[in-house]
Amino acid sequence: MTVIKNGQPADSAWLHLTDEALPATGAITVSLDRWLKEKAELGTRIEAVGVRLNACDSLDTLVQDVAALPIVVLDMEAFTDGRCFSQARLLRDRLGYTGELRARGDFLRDQMFFLSRVGVNSFEFAEDTPLEDRLKAFAEFSVTYQSASDTPEPLYRRR
Amino acid sequence: MYQYDHYDQTLVNERAAQFRDQTRRFLAGELSEDQYRPLRLMNGLYVQRHAPMLRVAVPYGLLSSGQMRMLAHIARKYDRGYGHFTTRQNIQFNWPKLEDVPDILDDLASVQMHAIQTSGNCIRNTTSDHLAGVALDELEDPRPYCEIIRQWSTLHPEFAFLPRKFKIAISGAERDRAATQLHDIGLQLIKNEKGETGFEVLVGGGLGRTPIIGVVIRPFLEKQHLLSYLEAILRVYNLHGRRDNKYKARIKILVKETGTEKFAEMVEKEWNAICDQMILDQAEIDRVSAFFQPHPYETLPTIDPSIEEKKQTQAEFAAWFRHNTVAHKIPGYRAVFLSLKPHGKPPGDMTDQQIDAVADLMDRMSFGEIRVTHTQNLVMADVRQSDLFTLWEELRALDLATANVGTATDMITCPGLDFCSLANASSIPVANSIQALFDNLDYLYDLGEIRINISGCMNGCAHHTVGHIGILGVDKKGEEWYQITLGGSSSNDASLGERLGPSVPKSDVSAVVERIFLTYRDLREAEESFLDTVRRIGIQPFQERVYDSH
Numbered sequence: 093m094t095v096i097k098n099g100q101p102a103d104s105a106w107l108h109l110t111d112e113a114l115p116a117t118g119a120i121t122v123s124l125d126r127w128l129k130e131k132a133e134l135g136t137r138i139e140a141v142g143v144r145l146n147a148c149d150s151l152d153t154l155v156q157d158v159a160a161l162p163i164v165v166l167d168m169e170a171f172t173d174g175r176c177f178s179q180a181r182l183l184r185d186r187l188g189y190t191g192e193l194r195a196r197g198d199f200l201r202d203q204m205f206f207l208s209r210v211g212v213n214s215f216e217f218a219e220d221t222p223l224e225d226r227l228k229a230f231a232e233f234s235v236t237y238q239s240a241s242d243t244p245e246p247l248y249r250r251r
Numbered sequence: 252m253y254q255y256d257h258y259d260q261t262l263v264n265e266r267a268a269q270f271r272d273q274t275r276r277f278l279a280g281e282l283s284e285d286q287y288r289p290l291r292l293m294n295g296l297y298v299q300r301h302a303p304m305l306r307v308a309v310p311y312g313l314l315s316s317g318q319m320r321m322l323a324h325i326a327r328k329y330d331r332g333y334g335h336f337t338t339r340q341n342i343q344f345n346w347p348k349l350e351d352v353p354d355i356l357d358d359l360a361s362v363q364m365h366a367i368q369t370s371g372n373c374i375r376n377t378t379s380d381h382l383a384g385v386a387l388d389e390l391e392d393p394r395p396y397c398e399i400i401r402q403w404s405t406l407h408p409e410f411a412f413l414p415r416k417f418k419i420a421i422s423g424a425e426r427d428r429a430a431t432q433l434h435d436i437g438l439q440l441i442k443n444e445k446g447e448t449g450f451e452v453l454v455g456g457g458l459g460r461t462p463i464i465g466v467v468i469r470p471f472l473e474k475q476h477l478l479s480y481l482e483a484i485l486r487v488y489n490l491h492g493r494r495d496n497k498y499k500a501r502i503k504i505l506v507k508e509t510g511t512e513k514f515a516e517m518v519e520k521e522w523n524a525i526c527d528q529m530i531l532d533q534a535e536i537d538r539v540s541a542f543f544q545p546h547p548y549e550t551l552p553t554i555d556p557s558i559e560e561k562k563q564t565q566a567e568f569a570a571w572f573r574h575n576t577v578a579h580k581i582p583g584y585r586a587v588f589l590s591l592k593p594h595g596k597p598p599g600d601m602t603d604q605q606i607d608a609v610a611d612l613m614d615r616m617s618f619g620e621i622r623v624t625h626t627q628n629l630v631m632a633d634v635r636q637s638d639l640f641t642l643w644e645e646l647r648a649l650d651l652a653t654a655n656v657g658t659a660t661d662m663i664t665c666p667g668l669d670f671c672s673l674a675n676a677s678s679i680p681v682a683n684s685i686q687a688l689f690d691n692l693d694y695l696y697d698l699g700e701i702r703i704n705i706s707g708c709m710n711g712c713a714h715h716t717v718g719h720i721g722i723l724g725v726d727k728k729g730e731e732w733y734q735i736t737l738g739g740s741s742s743n744d745a746s747l748g749e750r751l752g753p754s755v756p757k758s759d760v761s762a763v764v765e766r767i768f769l770t771y772r773d774l775r776e777a778e779e780s781f782l783d784t785v786r787r788i789g790i791q792p793f794q795e796r797v798y799d800s801h
Contacts, residue, residue, distance in 0.1 A: 172289060172372070174412025178489045181409055186524060202273060202290055209408035232269045235262040237402040238478075239529065240409065246478075247258060247402070248535040 094221060097192070097214040099230060101223045104216065106142060106163060108196075121165050124149045131157070144196075147175040151182055158189050166212065168197035177210050184211035184241040204229040211241035252313050252620060253398045253542045255363045262405070263360045266367055270294045271353035278350070293373055293411065295366030296352055304670070305344045305352060306369040307359060311379040311397040311421075312340030312623035316610040319621065321362040323606035329355055334606070336591060336599045338663055338714060339418070340378050340623040341369055345670055367405055372413045372500075374404035374485070378420045380428045381624040384543060385579050385586055385632045391440050391448050393423035395540040396477065399531065403478050410485050414492035415500035417485070418457075421450075430625065430741035432456045432465045433717060435502045436484060443471045450477065454484060454514070455506030460709050462716040462747050463503040468515040474536060476522075479529035483522035487514070546618045546633055551583020555636040570692065571643050571654040576634075583636055587617075589629040589646060590653040590661065594686035597679045598664040599627035605649050616642055626663055626702075628656060659701040659768070660686045663714055667707030667724065668731070674707030676724025676731035676757070681705055684761040688768075698768055701781045704739075717741040719782045720767060721748040722760065731757045737767070737793055738785040749790050752798050763797050770796040 095104040107120045114120065114137070121142035127134065134141045142163030143154065151158075158164070164183060166176040176195070183189040194214035195207050204215060208230055217226065239246045255263070270290075277287040291297075295306035307322070314322075322342060326334045329351045330344045337343055347355060359365055368375055377397045384392045400419060404410070410417070422429040423440040431437030437453035450472045456465025472480050484502075491509070493499045506514045562569040575588040589609065592598045601609075609629070613621050616638045617631035624630055629651075634642060646652035655661045662685065665671065667678030682705055689695045704718030708725075715721035721736035733755055736748030755763050770793050775784045785793070 171286075172412055173494060174372075174410070174414075175490055175494075177409045177412065178486050181486075200286055200290075202269075203412075206406075206408035206411055233262065233265050233406065235258050235265065236408075237262070237405055238407055244528070248532070248538070251256070251258065251538075 094217050094219055094223060095194075095214060096217075096223060096226060099227070101227075102214075106165075108144065108165070119162075121163060123167075124154065127157075128153055142192075145176070145179060147173045147179075149179070151179060151187065155187060158183065158187050161189070161191055163192040163194060163214075164189065165194045165196050165216075168195060168199045171198045171200050171203060177206065180207070180210040180212050181241055201226055201229045205232055209236065209240040209242045252315060253310075253539065259402075260360070260363070263363070263365045263367075266294075266365060266406070267353065267356040267360045270356055274349065274353055289371055289412070292371035293368055294352075294356065295369035296349075297370060298672075302346045303349050303352065305347050305355060305366060306337070307342050307344070307364060307366050308369045308376050309341050309364075309623050310401050311377060311383070311394055312381055312625075313394065314621050314623065315362075316613040316619040316621075318362045318364055319606050319610040319613065321358060321364065323603040323610070325355055325358060326603040326606065333600050333602045335597070335666065336601065336623050336627050336629070338625050338627060338712065339369075339376050340381070340625055341376055342623070343666075345666070370416075371411075372415050372417075373411050374407060374413075374417045374419065376418075377401055377404070378418070378429055378434075378625060380422050380424055381622045381630050382428060382577070382586055382632065383423060383622075384545070385581075385584075386424045386426075386428075387578055387580050388425040389423050389580070390425070390442065391423045392540075392543050393421040393429075393438075393440060394543045395536060396421055396438070396440075396450075396474075398539050398542070399477070399535065400481065403481070407485075410489060413485070413489055414494045415497065415502075417488070417502065419481075425743075427741075427743045427745075428625075430714075430717070430745075432745040433458055433462075433714070433741055434465065436481065437465050438477075441471065447473070449473050452480065452484075454518075455503040455511075456745075457501050457503045458711040458714050458716055459501070460498055460711070461501075461503065462711070463507065464745050464747070465503075466506065466511045468511065468518060475531050475533070476526055476529075478531050479526040480518075480522055482525060482529060483518050486521055487517045491517070545581075548581045548584065548633070549635070551581075551635060551637075553582040555583065555639075558636050558639055561640050567654070568640060568643055570696065571652055572639065574654045574658065574696075575652065575656045576639065579633065581633075585634055585636055585639065586630055586632045587634045587639070587642060588624070588656040589621075589631065589651040590656055591628050591651070592655055592661045592686075593650050593653045594655075594660060594689065595683050596650075597666075598662055598682055605651065608645075608649050609651070612642065612645060626661065628661070654692070655695065657700050657702075658695050659698050659703055659720075660689055660695060661702075662686075663702070663704040663718070665706050665712040667705075671707060671712075673710055674724065675709075675726035676707050676733065678705045678707040678713065678724060681722060681724070681733065681757065681760050685764050688761055688765055698771070699780055701768075702740075703764070714741060715739075716747050717745065718748060719785070720764065722764075725754055727754070733757065733760050735760075735763060735767075735797075737790050738782065740782060751790055752794050766797050767793055 144165040420434040452469040453465035706713040706715040717739040739748030
């Protein structure tokens with residue numbers, strides 16, 4: 093996998109587990125379901141553990157835990173499903189989450205600007221993705237009208 | 252009207268550049284058809300029966316003469332010399348080439364226009380009253396709020412991939428000319444008991460396959476909370492709207508399945524969490540309102556004797572004055588409808604020459620502005636009475652003075668099978684066949700106000716369910732048949748039409764509609780309108796007349 097984090101190509105050591113056994117070492121992410129089931133055990137791991145959200149996951153069950161998570165991954169199954177955009181805003185603006193918020197799966201280059209505006213600061217791609225091209229996506233707009241997670245003030249207060 | 256500053260202009264320029272690159276990548280095979288589709292749709296570009304169709308945004312239907320000239324230029328250069336005005340107060344071009352669309356967007360940007368969010372599952376053009384700012388029954392001009400919502404919704408990062416499209420309408424007048432009860436969100440400017448102006452908020456109205464009349468979820472919303480409340484509604488919808496079935500994905504289904512009360516609770520809960528951070532400043536309302544101040548009107552007498560005399564001596568002018576002009580809040584002025592429904596032509600269409608000529612008339616006689624109505628006509632809203640006769644003569648020469656506004660031949664019609672890939676049946680020929688009943692205009696005037704809406708499929712782009720007479724095209728074993736409904740309305744007394752009976756073949760539609768007219772003429776009381784008659788006597792007498800001897 094290859095990653096853009098905070099507007100720069102970056103390394104990523106996160107291993108995304110489904111229901112396979114925990115590796116002895118290394119940083120891992122698990123689904124919200126698995127996190128809720130195995131929280132006690134996972135919490136004792138020395139290496140970091142992150143949580144992955146599906147579009148249909150409610151954030152209510154994560155309220156207590158989220159502040160301590162080093163990474164939350166939005167697993168996008170279909171780029172047309174826009175629920176993750178609201179999940180991202182709620183994580184940042186409502187739950188005050190300040191860690192890494194990553195988009196993963198089926199998202200388009202053309203959604204990266206919007207994703208960055210709702211608080212996503214990390215993007216995971218297949219190995220052969222031309223990152224230079226993807227980085228351009230953030231610079232397509234220099235003007236934004238409305239407040240969002242990246243800009244708390246709407247344009248009209250800055251005009 | 253609103254004028255772009257460098258922020259607005261930069262955003263539109265950047266959007267045009269972004270779309271140019273997206274189209275290049277699509278044509279180069281870097282974007283698949285499935286990936287390109289939502290991107291082009293959010294720039295108003297459909298792929299249609301014959302060619303792509305480009306829908307250009309006309310925010311709340313307001314256009315300047317310079318913008319009209321650019322639309323004429325686009326029709327001439329990239330299309331076949333005409334454009335089609337729509338029920339969302341926008342304009343569509345039916346024949347552009349995909350490769351030309353980036354250039355068209357650049358041309359539009361040069362006159363402060365764009366095609367942003369005219370399609371796709373996002374927040375669409377906010378529509379409003381075509382008489383905003385001049386109507387006698389207006390509490391407050393809704394256009395500043397339309398513009399504020401336009402800016403808030405433009406490239407909103409959170410709401411670009413909603414379950415389905417999302418439409419907002421605002422009315423500031425007593426009579427609802429914006430069909431606010433039939434929108435995903437309807438906003439009605441009202442005064443509360445303290446005398447403050449704010450919004451009554453409706454949600455969950457809509458037409459299409461499942462027509463539903465909207466419900467009030469907040470009786471009074473202070474202006475400062477406008478954007479936070481909209482954001483709360485949209486967030487609840489984005490998270491909870493159905494995505495498993497596109498025919499159940501509109502907010503109306505969510506509201507219906509959740510229940511109004513529970514839905515309102517969810518919105519209020521979300522709103523309480525964000526309202527303090529999203530206050531709409533009075534300074535911003537004032538800044539935007541300054542663009543919609545009254546024009547420098549002259550002080551004129553209420554009645555112009557020369558016009559009164561022309562009305563006495565020229566019957567055709569008098570009919571046009573009666574049907575195609577309405578009162579203005581300033582004495583000596585009238586708002587003038589340009590009928591885009593000349594009998595025998597496609598409703599809502601205008602040629603490049605007509606558009607150019609109208610732009611000149613706007614400059615000479617209406618402060619350089621015009622409005623598109625949701626009934627697919629145009630309104631020059633600020634014409635001196637003393638100019639009316641000259642204007643009538645010039646409009647007549649342009650075939651834009653058919654004195655039929657609000658009558659049975661002023662139909663709302665979708666492009667239908669002739670242009671649209673979704674349609675099951677044609678619309679325009681059916682409209683023309685009904686217009687052909689009226690070689691005698693006295694008959695048309697005698698029938699009074701009748702709204703006939705014709706959709707070529709159940710998506711209902713022509714709002715057939717709220718037509719006083721609704722006509723819906725259906726496919727029956729490869730043949731075009733039509734279902735007729737009676738008694739719909741999109742005004743304050745919004746209602747959905749009731750089905751008259753079995754569908755009828757295309758060749759019979761005009762004869763059926765004529766029987767409906769005759770039934771009304773026989774059974775109406777005194778000055779009773781068509782809609783009132785249907786509501787009083789029900790549809791049974793119409794059924795008997797249409798089907799008994801059919």
